Amino acid sequence: MGFLRKLFGAKTEPPLSAYAAPAPDAHVTPDATRCVQCGVCGYNCPAGIPVRDYARQGQLVDDPRCVQCGKCVEVCPRGTLRWERPNSVVMQWDEAEYAELKQLFAEAK
Amino acid sequence: MTRYLILGNGAAGATAAEEIRLTDVRGEITVVSAEPYPMYSRPGLAYVLMNEVPDRQVIARQPDWYEARRIRLVFATATQLDVAARRVWLNNGATLPFDRLLLATGARAAPLPYAGANLDGVVFLDTLDGTKDLLKRMKKARRAVVVGGGITALEMAEGFAHHKIETHYCVRKETLWSAVFNAEESQLLAERMQAHGVHIHYNTEIAEVLGDAKGCVSGVRLNSGETLECDLLGAGIGVKPQLDVVRGTPIRVDKAILVNEFLETNVPGIYAAGDCAQIFDRWTQKHLLDVLWPTAVAAGRVAGRNMAGQREAYVKGTPFNACLLFGLHITAIGQLGQLRDASEPEVFQHTSRGSSEVWFSRPTAYSSAWAQSGADTVRLALNGNQLVGALIIGNQQLADPLRALIDQQTDVSALRPYLQTGGPQLAEHVLKFWKLTKMQAMQTPVLVTSKV
Numbered sequence: 258m259g260f261l262r263k264l265f266g267a268k269t270e271p272p273l274s275a276y277a278a279p280a281p282d283a284h285v286t287p288d289a290t291r292c293v294q295c296g297v298c299g300y301n302c303p304a305g306i307p308v309r310d311y312a313r314q315g316q317l318v319d320d321p322r323c324v325q326c327g328k329c330v331e332v333c334p335r336g337t338l339r340w341e342r343p344n345s346v347v348m349q350w351d352e353a354e355y356a357e358l359k360q361l362f363a364e365a366k
Numbered sequence: 367m368t369r370y371l372i373l374g375n376g377a378a379g380a381t382a383a384e385e386i387r388l389t390d391v392r393g394e395i396t397v398v399s400a401e402p403y404p405m406y407s408r409p410g411l412a413y414v415l416m417n418e419v420p421d422r423q424v425i426a427r428q429p430d431w432y433e434a435r436r437i438r439l440v441f442a443t444a445t446q447l448d449v450a451a452r453r454v455w456l457n458n459g460a461t462l463p464f465d466r467l468l469l470a471t472g473a474r475a476a477p478l479p480y481a482g483a484n485l486d487g488v489v490f491l492d493t494l495d496g497t498k499d500l501l502k503r504m505k506k507a508r509r510a511v512v513v514g515g516g517i518t519a520l521e522m523a524e525g526f527a528h529h530k531i532e533t534h535y536c537v538r539k540e541t542l543w544s545a546v547f548n549a550e551e552s553q554l555l556a557e558r559m560q561a562h563g564v565h566i567h568y569n570t571e572i573a574e575v576l577g578d579a580k581g582c583v584s585g586v587r588l589n590s591g592e593t594l595e596c597d598l599l600g601a602g603i604g605v606k607p608q609l610d611v612v613r614g615t616p617i618r619v620d621k622a623i624l625v626n627e628f629l630e631t632n633v634p635g636i637y638a639a640g641d642c643a644q645i646f647d648r649w650t651q652k653h654l655l656d657v658l659w660p661t662a663v664a665a666g667r668v669a670g671r672n673m674a675g676q677r678e679a680y681v682k683g684t685p686f687n688a689c690l691l692f693g694l695h696i697t698a699i700g701q702l703g704q705l706r707d708a709s710e711p712e713v714f715q716h717t718s719r720g721s722s723e724v725w726f727s728r729p730t731a732y733s734s735a736w737a738q739s740g741a742d743t744v745r746l747a748l749n750g751n752q753l754v755g756a757l758i759i760g761n762q763q764l765a766d767p768l769r770a771l772i773d774q775q776t777d778v779s780a781l782r783p784y785l786q787t788g789g790p791q792l793a794e795h796v797l798k799f800w801k802l803t804k805m806q807a808m809q810t811p812v813l814v815t816s817k818v
Contacts, residue, residue, distance in 0.1 A: 296424055297410070336762050
């Protein structure tokens with residue numbers, strides 16, 4: 258991915274942190290109701306993506322310049338941004354897990 | 367062609383303008399801004415103060431955003447409103463006629479109620495110009511005092527400390543952010559503040575602001591008689607809705623402008639939204655005031671639609687606020703207020719910005735669960751079998767599941783026995799319960815027909 262960063266003019270090396278993309282197909286996804294439009298995200302974006310505009314509309318950041326560094330996710334003071342994989346909306350069904358969870362909370366009643 | 371006039375260019379005003387244009391492509395939209403900037407993020411001022419971003423960065427809409435939507439932006443202050451003539455006078459001499467008017471003038475920081483409150487060096491965190499001026503003053507300041515019990519005051523204290531100014535934080539109560547925090551949560555933040563070099567003075571009220579011969583702040587005298595020297599006095603004691611333009615008009619006002627569920631005032635065609643509006647709430651049968659950013663955006667959206675001819679009721683969502691104070695992530699959701707002494711009258715001036723009245727309402731049967739694991743805490747407020755509030759400090763993995771459980775009014779009786787466990791297990795059980803709730807939603811068959 259290093260050459261892509263050079264190609265698209267990234268200013269800094271992305272940090273290796275817990276905020277980095279969990280998968281190559283993950284997108285930065287905002288929760289518009291948490292966003293206060295402060296602009297800290299876009300200011301810290303090495304590719305200069307106007308992340309704030311995506312956040313306002315609750316739209317996932319699909320800008321081709323995104324290098325998935327996770328800087329915006331890390332710096333957002335309101336916890337607005339997270340990583341989502343496009344297919345993660347569909348939850349994987351696990352019958353065993355469902356039975357186990359039902360059991361756990363059935364005992365409580 | 368309808369003429370729409372919006373007084374105020376903040377979260378509510380700009381959102382309403384955008385929403386009107388989505389419904390009415392031909393109407394004439396004018397937004398009057400008292401400050402010489404396109405719409406900017408007021409919550410973002412805290413991050414300007416801490417040098418996280420340069421001041422220009424908080425400007426959230428550029429002039430081309432207005433142009434693209436054919437929204438005329440006028441930089442002036444409205445001085446007079448004639449509801450019969452349907453006209454607004456501006457301080458630049460111009461008058462603007464309207465068919466529909468939105469009052470979205472917002473609120474400003476409440477002035478300090480002490481002698482000497484007008485001295486040079488009493489500072490607020492409520493406008494972009496004020497924040498730019500404050501940054502300049504900080505370069506010369508050596509000692510600062512901050513007064514106020516909410517987020518804004520805490521953000522100011524953090525800003526001063528960040529600029530290596532000796533900072534004294536004065537709070538009336540014996541805990542920090544007492545509208546929301548319990549003693550343990552307060553202690554957690556206090557430790558962070560002390561690590562940043564902030565001196566905290568609990569149970570402390572200011573008696574008088576002291577000045578020097580040049581009319582500048584030189585210190586404060588406290589109720590205890592003690593004096594604290596300072597060059598700057600940061601005030602974050604609450605907000606005051608801007609109501610000047612409605613004074614002397616038939617528009618009904620209480621603490622702010624009274625509007626019905628459709629955000630319309632008692633004068634047809636005139637609406638209000640944001641920090642200057644007190645909105646009728648059908649559940650409590652009261653007019654409630656919210657001074658939160660997301661609320662202003664949501665109300666601005668509904669006001670805009672209704673002005674453009676729709677009829678949509680504004681439904682108050684769950685109060686929600688996320689913030690970052692001294693490196694601690696904090697999320698407050700729903701009803702969290704500590705039960706207050708019934709003899710204590712509700713003093714509006716002490717309702718801080720970033721605050722919501724609902725946090726102070728009393729659930730009928732209130733119990734809570736609280737867990738701490740290192741710097742991470744979670745507190746749940748329960749009313750019967752429902753979660754009504756949550757406060758999360760530090761690790762935020764529970765923030766979204768809890769918000770959903772509160773919003774959806776999920777029956778959490780199955781979770782109840784696990785709420786007493788505390789520590790990391792509480793988080794684990796909440797996450798498991800959330801997963802089960804989602805799985806059950808997937809199991810629920812969709813009703814196609816229903817015959818009686």
